[in-house]
Every structure is written in C-alpha cells, then in structure tokens.
Amino acid sequence: MSHQNLESLDVEAIREEFPILEREFDGQQVVYLDNAATTQTPDAVVDAMSEYYRTYNANVHRGIHHLSQEASIRYEEAHDRVAEFIGADGREEIVFTKNTTEAENLLAYSWGLNELEPGDTVVLTEMEHHASLVTWQQVAKRTGADVAYVRVDDDGRLDMDHARELIDDETAIVSAVHVSNTLGTVNPVSELTELAHDHGALAFIDGAQAVPNRPVDVGEIDADFYAFSGHKMAGPTGIGVLYGKEALFEELEPYLYGGGMIRKVTFEESTWADLPWKFEPGTPPIAEAVGLHAAIDWLEDLGMDRIRQHEEELAAYAYDQLAAEGDVDLYGPEGGPDRGGLVSFNLEGVHAHDLTSILNDHTIAVRAGDHCTQPLHDKLGVPASTRASFYVYNTREEVDKLVAALDDARQLFA
Numbered sequence: 001m002s003h004q005n006l007e008s009l010d011v012e013a014i015r016e017e018f019p020i021l022e023r024e025f026d027g028q029q030v031v032y033l034d035n036a037a038t039t040q041t042p043d044a045v046v047d048a049m050s051e052y053y054r055t056y057n058a059n060v061h062r063g064i065h066h067l068s069q070e071a072s073i074r075y076e077e078a079h080d081r082v083a084e085f086i087g088a089d090g091r092e093e094i095v096f097t098k099n100t101t102e103a104e105n106l107l108a109y110s111w112g113l114n115e116l117e118p119g120d121t122v123v124l125t126e127m128e129h130h131a132s133l134v135t136w137q138q139v140a141k142r143t144g145a146d147v148a149y150v151r152v153d154d155d156g157r158l159d160m161d162h163a164r165e166l167i168d169d170e171t172a173i174v175s176a177v178h179v180s181n182t183l184g185t186v187n188p189v190s191e192l193t194e195l196a197h198d199h200g201a202l203a204f205i206d207g208a209q210a211v212p213n214r215p216v217d218v219g220e221i222d223a224d225f226y227a228f229s230g231h232k233m234a235g236p237t238g239i240g241v242l243y244g245k246e247a248l249f250e251e252l253e254p255y256l257y258g259g260g261m262i263r264k265v266t267f268e269e270s271t272w273a274d275l276p277w278k279f280e281p282g283t284p285p286i287a288e289a290v291g292l293h294a295a296i297d298w299l300e301d302l303g304m305d306r307i308r309q310h311e312e313e314l315a316a317y318a319y320d321q322l323a324a325e326g327d328v329d330l331y332g333p334e335g336g337p338d339r340g341g342l343v344s345f346n347l348e349g350v351h352a353h354d355l356t357s358i359l360n361d362h363t364i365a366v367r368a369g370d371h372c373t374q375p376l377h378d379k380l381g382v383p384a385s386t387r388a389s390f391y392v393y394n395t396r397e398e399v400d401k402l403v404a405a406l407d408d409a410r411q412l413f414a
C-alpha cells in the first residue's frame, strides 16, 4: 500500500496494516501507546520475513548453492539499505548487532577497553539510557577513566553551557542520546559532536528513539558512531545497527570471535574479514535483516518528515491535554520541535505502577517505571513515571482515552 504524496499521514489506512491494533481485551480495543519500548510490525515486514523463510532460507557467506547465494545477497543488500537510510557511505560502515545495547557494548569493548586510560574522561548526559550509562560507567571503572555528566536543566533540556565546560582536552569520547526515551528531549547532537571533535574526542550518538521517527543523516551530524534498533522502527526484534566511520572501524579490533569474521586462521594466528563482516561473527540475524530492510522501505514510503510531524503533533497534544488536567506532573520540554513522540508524567497522589495498571484495565498500553534511566528519575525526585509513546498508527482519540481514564485512578487512589 503506497502512502506517497500525502500532506500528512493517512493513519486510518496505516492502521489497516496492523491487525494487532484490532485486538480487544474485555471487549475494549487495544490502545497501544508503548512505542518507545517497541513498535508494532506492519504486514509488509511480516510478509518479507515469511517470504525469506519460505523461499530462500539458508546460511549466508558459507554456501555455494543457490539458496545460500540468494540469502547472502539479500543480507548484504540490507546493509546497503540501512547505509542509504541514515546517510552512511556504504555497507562497510553498517554492523548488524542484536540491538542498540549490543551496538553500544561493541564500541565500549572494541574501542573503550583498548583505548581509555587513567586521565581520560567519558562525557555522558544525565538523561542517558542504561545501555550507554552502565556500559561506559563499567568500562571507565575497568580502565581507570573518569565519567562526567552534562546536566539536564529544569525543563528537561541539556545545559549546553555545562557541556562546553565539561568537554575538554581530557575528554576521550562524548556519548549522548539523540532523543531521550524518558523526557522526549531532542538533543543538539551536531553541536555535541562538534564540541567533541574540537577537543579531539570521539562522538557516539544513541539513536534508538530518533531513527524510527525522524530523518537522521549521520554525515550531517558527523557522528563517529551511531546506534539504533530494528524493533523500534516497525522492524523485527533481534537486530540493531552500529554505524561507524569506515576509517575508525578499520582501526577497531573485534571483541567477538568465530566463523564468518575471519580471513585466515592457523593454529598460531588469525586475520580478520573485511568490513563490516569483521564485527559479525557466527550466523547473523538473516530474517531480521530482511525485515529491517522491509521496515525501512515501509517507513520511507510514509516519509520520515511526515512521521516526525505526526509524532510531534501527537506529543504536543498529549502534553497540553495532560497539563490542562491540573494534577499531572510532566517531564521534559513542552510540546514542539524539542520533543520527540513521547510524554512521561505522574498523576499526583497515584504511583505510576498503579496508574499504569488502571490504564491497562481500559486496555491502554503505556509503560511505568524508570524506563532504564534510574539516575534521571533520581534527579527528577520520583521513583517512577508513566510514559505514553506514539507512532504512526496512533491518533488524538487515543490520547483522549488516556486522559479520560485518569479519573478512575483519581477515584481509587487520589
């Protein structure tokens, strides 16, 4: 189904490609607002993966037979498609991992453990996801490097004056989230990257909440490394991407070894395959790569700018409707270009887990908890928050259902 040449998204037509959105529980149709955790999968992606299993399932780079050659070509083409989608120079700059978390660990193990030393500083931000924060925290401990955090100000934006103060000649890497999965804040990643480069540091950007819902051009950002996950962008679980500048990937040693990543092995020594295969040991996520390719085609058919606009409008609407309630504490910047497609909040007098449970009674799926940003919640002074996160198939009516259901929680708990 083509969606080209539309001013805005045809949400009704889009929803027809997601049978799961028709599901009912206790006679109520599901309202799925947990897209920052994982998005739903359109028929086009499911069909592409089924076609792989049905017609050309075989291992890649290891067989001379027709099926293996076809699977290998499609697997390699998926790398090319991802490179094109994010503005990379080619497949050599695209490594498939299991998810964003593994992508970040690849960088931390292959570069961090080998390059960081006492006196170096890893600069993070206070809004980092545990996939970054815990990873760099542990690598810094093992290498004797220090960790510093760019402050988040009262309206949920990065304090860039503090960033300019923190990032200096001792900084070895700046690792920052592009869009916060808790605050929704869209960070100035090009400016952070430039600050890092001005001081000879690397820049890693966590794009898990950006690539799915806005145009991303790693060349424009000039990031040295960039990571994201397939399951957050209408694609399958089990596949993520670590983008890296080719010259930097060439210098990195792999940290996972095995078949497929080697060139020559003797009893004494081994040499590595060309990029990106050097970082892809063992049997890779072949069906998932086919699914990710199909997801990118599907998203681009909608138009990434239209997707960004749809999410920005929904998040701004949700922010305004929740703020108008008068007893809802909201986190992150007000709705607009600085906020991605999610809103985290607390209803006064009601614990986030209780609220989320009541919303589930209305078949409204949101997330409660710390969203893997415990230090940020400590800073906010709350143990948890409820988060509504949107995607291309969500509507204002679904936001209205969420807001209306708050009354049940007030009657029970407040």
Ligand SMILES: Cc1ncc(COP(=O)(O)O)c(CN[C@@H](CS)C(=O)O)c1O
Residues within 6 Å of the ligand: 036, 037, 038, 099, 100, 101, 102, 129, 131, 177, 179, 180, 181, 206, 208, 209, 229, 240, 367, 371, 372
């Ligand atoms: C900014 C950011 N960075 C890294 C990750 C990890 O993605 P994985 O595909 O699980 O590896 C996530 C996933 N955030 C989910 C699970 S905690 C959320 O509900 O917010 C993220 O939002």
